[in-house]
Amino acid sequence: MLRPMTHSGRSTDEALERARALDAADPLRRFRERFVVHNPDLVYLDGNSLGRLPMATRDRLRSAVENEWAGELIGAWDHWVELPGRVGDALARDVLGAAEGEVVVADSTTVNFYRLAAAALDARRGRRVIVTDRANFPTDRYVLEGLARARGLAIQWLDPDPVRGPSADDVAAVLDEDVALVSLSHVNYRSAAIADLAAIGERAHAAGALTLWDLSHSAGIVAVDLAGIGADLAVGCTYKYLNAGPGAPAFQYIRRDLQDELRTPIQGWFGRHDVFSMGQGWEPAAGIAAWLAGTPAILGLVAIEEGVRLVAEAGLARIRAKSIALTSFAVELHDHRLAGLGSSLGSPRDPGQRGGHVSIRHARARDLRALLAAAGVIADFREPDSLRLGLSPLTTSFEDVARGVEAIHVILAAG
Numbered sequence: 001m002l003r004p005m006t007h008s009g010r011s012t013d014e015a016l017e018r019a020r021a022l023d024a025a026d027p028l029r030r031f032r033e034r035f036v037v038h039n040p041d042l043v044y045l046d047g048n049s050l051g052r053l054p055m056a057t058r059d060r061l062r063s064a065v066e067n068e069w070a071g072e073l074i075g076a077w078d079h080w081v082e083l084p085g086r087v088g089d090a091l092a093r094d095v096l097g098a099a100e101g102e103v104v105v106a107d108s109t110t111v112n113f114y115r116l117a118a119a120a121l122d123a124r125r126g127r128r129v130i131v132t133d134r135a136n137f138p139t140d141r142y143v144l145e146g147l148a149r150a151r152g153l154a155i156q157w158l159d160p161d162p163v164r165g166p167s168a169d170d171v172a173a174v175l176d177e178d179v180a181l182v183s184l185s186h187v188n189y190r191s192a193a194i195a196d197l198a199a200i201g202e203r204a205h206a207a208g209a210l211t212l213w214d215l216s217h218s219a220g221i222v223a224v225d226l227a228g229i230g231a232d233l234a235v236g237c238t239y240k241y242l243n244a245g246p247g248a249p250a251f252q253y254i255r256r257d258l259q260d261e262l263r264t265p266i267q268g269w270f271g272r273h274d275v276f277s278m279g280q281g282w283e284p285a286a287g288i289a290a291w292l293a294g295t296p297a298i299l300g301l302v303a304i305e306e307g308v309r310l311v312a313e314a315g316l317a318r319i320r321a322k323s324i325a326l327t328s329f330a331v332e333l334h335d336h337r338l339a340g341l342g343s344s345l346g347s348p349r350d351p352g353q354r355g356g357h358v359s360i361r362h363a364r365a366r367d368l369r370a371l372l373a374a375a376g377v378i379a380d381f382r383e384p385d386s387l388r389l390g391l392s393p394l395t396t397s398f399e400d401v402a403r404g405v406e407a408i409h410v411i412l413a414a415g
């Protein structure tokens, strides 16, 4: 623990010294050298919105553009067509705890979320309620509202504590035989609260409902065990902790036995068996391939393949261990340096309940974000009052955390 502050200069030095010692002992510290860093002085605490660019990804993209696109032209589709499934299998194995053939990469998280939610509602026709959380990510809420409106269904909103998030008991309290679908984020985008998917899923299944989890803020940082928790359906982003770049496509997971029972609401040609036969009528491809729709985003897919490879090499256990150390250090510095300056912690204190970022609540969080950016610290603001520090274990150092919190201290102390 840091000693109580005597005067601020000394405390800053002490925090930096501690940070440097933690960095020196960090088994993942060398991974940072494998990312393109233009400005080494920039403190980047937003890898949970857009992860940094791995050098391997830059090189792979260059090769995909110059050799495959420019060189092979249309002939490259002979091997490109394998990418959605191959990259899905890598995600299943190294990131999601799912089996081969249960994950495929396509489209955006929003579109995948719509596709799987609609399929789940079709499979529970007659039930009239969708359960989700008011603090859930906006796109999930909006898509569910749209589906409810189109089908005459109701949304049962959970309104949990904003820091702690919904518990299994909160969900159980609203479950009955009218609930078709329960959909929550694994790690909340604002507070980083981790939802107990295993317990919530068990309750939902006991009531006969299907579950759809959004893993955007856990994929690549918190180990997910989709097989172990008996998950039905899941989606998530690849451009956050998986570092696949802006607009890289998203993944969708459909448990093996549900792939034939459920039906995609988007009957595109890439999901038809024998894509290029151009035949009449849509007949689903076997297995997960039926859940593709249109032409895959090849450049994004190769970037995901490299991003997953880096995560697999570092290992999710080591990534999670460093993530807990980073967020715990941020919480400790928050308590020590920002106490009495109008802030409060917007993330759970128990590291077991907290994902990869730390939210600091402050009435002037929006201005704070802009002032920090001017001081070379990139964090982000989330309505209504949260400054979000995204700590990405492969690229964020403990020194980044110390410098980031110190910059917040300087701005708040100056009023």
Ligand SMILES: *Cc1c(COP(=O)(O)O)cnc(C)c1O
Residues within 6 Å of the ligand: 108, 109, 110, 111, 137, 139, 140, 185, 189, 214, 215, 216, 217, 237, 250
């Ligand atoms: C980032 C994020 C998304 C983004 O979805 P897109 O379709 O890629 O814009 C969705 N859900 C959650 C929980 C997120 O954190």
